[in-house]
Amino acid sequence: MKPAPFTYHRARSAEDAARLLAELGDEAKLLAGGQSLIAMMNYRLARPRHLVDIGSLPASEGLTGFRHSPDGLRIGALTTHHAVETADEAQLGAGFAVLRDAMRWVGHLPIRTRGTVGGSIAHGDSTAEWCLLAVLLDARIVARGPRGTRTITAGDFFYGFFSTALEPDELITELVFPHPAPHAALTEFAERKGDFGIVVAAVDLDVENGAVRGGRVALGGVAPAPVRVPEAEEALARGGPDDVLFAACAEAAAAAIDPPGDGNGSAQYRRILTRRLVIQACEEAMSR
Ligand SMILES: Cc1cc2nc3c(=O)[nH]c(=O)nc-3n(C[C@H](O)[C@H](O)[C@H](O)COP(=O)(O)OP(=O)(O)OC[C@H]3O[C@@H](n4cnc5c(N)ncnc54)[C@H](O)[C@@H]3O)c2cc1C
Structure with missing residues (x-):
């Protein structure tokens, strides 16, 4: 068409x-x-x-690439998924490898070479990796419009099904990730490589002396918008041997959600995926 x-x-x-x-x-x-x-x-x-x-704006406009500021890592809205995927530690900074590693899940290479961070966030798909990473890591979205520039936290940005706090006359200029997340990971299950995930799970663990003290858990594909799961985060804060802790966290996540059922999978199937993917994300995050 x-x-x-x-x-x-x-x-x-x-x-x-x-x-x-x-x-x-x-x-x-x-x-x-x-x-x-x-x-x-x-x-x-x-x-x-x-x-x-806005796809051909010159780099001098400051909408492309990475900047480090006292507020955290700033990524320009026009930065492509592929630029993040191929960024080195000097560009991303220590503790942000999760952003780079998550890019392998975004579509196929040609999509990643053109698709942008700001476009993903504005589009607001509940299973988009950038939306989930933003919610997981408390990112801030900087938007410019006729009323000036404002900053919206990711928790307040995603309203529901492809719906966000962005006004039609606003332009996202950058995303700010306030804290490094050295023990974070994102994983997902899609029917075919390159498809959007049916369920996407991301965790950011607080690790002290080799033991998990708490953390954040975010899920995509289980609600109209990407969500944090406080019940799973409470389970993580209880501590214990990793395998027991991760299983309890996954169980709490699966019990807390009320996922939709559609052509990609029933609600029960999404719960099963959630249980498995949360454990997998915890294990990957811990092994970093
Ligand atoms: C086959 C296929 C598979 C895909 N798989 C995945 C996947 O697995 N995961 C994933 O996350 N994405 C996936 N995508 C989507 C891809 O990541 C897109 O790049 C992304 O969703 C949108 O970015 P874009 O720069 O292409 O935005 P565009 O398509 O140009 O725009 C998307 C929306 O965002 C708005 N917009 C764009 N930039 C801004 C800005 N700076 N400020 C305000 N509004 C803006 C536009 O007006 C539009 O409404 C896939 C796409 C295809 C075609």
Whole structure:
């Protein structure tokens, strides 16, 4: 299929993009890597009258790459999944390898070379790796619009099914990860390599002297938005031998969720996946 007619606008700067969005109103959509939006337009699930292309903004606009600041690791919205996948420790900083390692789960290489961090976050798919990592690691999303720049914590950003706190006239400029997560891991199960995961699990363990003292647990594919699971985090805080602790954490996670059932799997199947994937994520995180 082909998209409905639209007018193409090429933004020359982030400011230009923000101005165009404000001028064109609700009928306009930003185009970054195009890996979600173009597919939606081809299926006529999205029919924007105007596309504002930010995909070719120069690096001098500051929307691409990694920066280290007192607030944490800042990743520009136009940074591609592949740039993160191939980043070294000097670029990412110690304790952020989970971001790099999680990228192998995002689609296929051609998708990763064009798709962007900001596009993933704005798209707000509950099983998208970036959305889950943001929720797990308390990331902050920086958005620029006609009312100025604001920062939204990931916990307040994802409302529900492809729905976020972003206003139609706002542009995500960067993502801030406030703390290193040296014992974090993300894993998932998809029917075929490169598909979106049916369930995605991510954990970030607090480890002291080789023992788990607590941690964070996030799941995708079990609710309309990516979620943290406080019951599983409470289980982790109780401590104990790793195998017993991880099994208790997984059991608590599976019991706490009320997953949907659809063509990709029943609610019960998603619970079984959750149990297995949480243990797997805990084991991977611990082995770092
Ligand atoms: C076959 C296939 C498999 C895939 N598998 C996965 C997967 O396993 N995991 C996964 O996470 N993703 C997957 N994707 C999606 C891919 O990661 C996309 O890159 C991503 O979802 C969107 O990024 P983009 O830069 O392509 O955004 P676009 O498609 O250009 O835009 C997506 C949406 O975000 C908005 N937007 C883009 N940039 C910004 C910004 N800076 N500020 C505000 N709004 C913005 C657009 O207006 C649009 O609404 C897959 C895609 C395909 C085609």
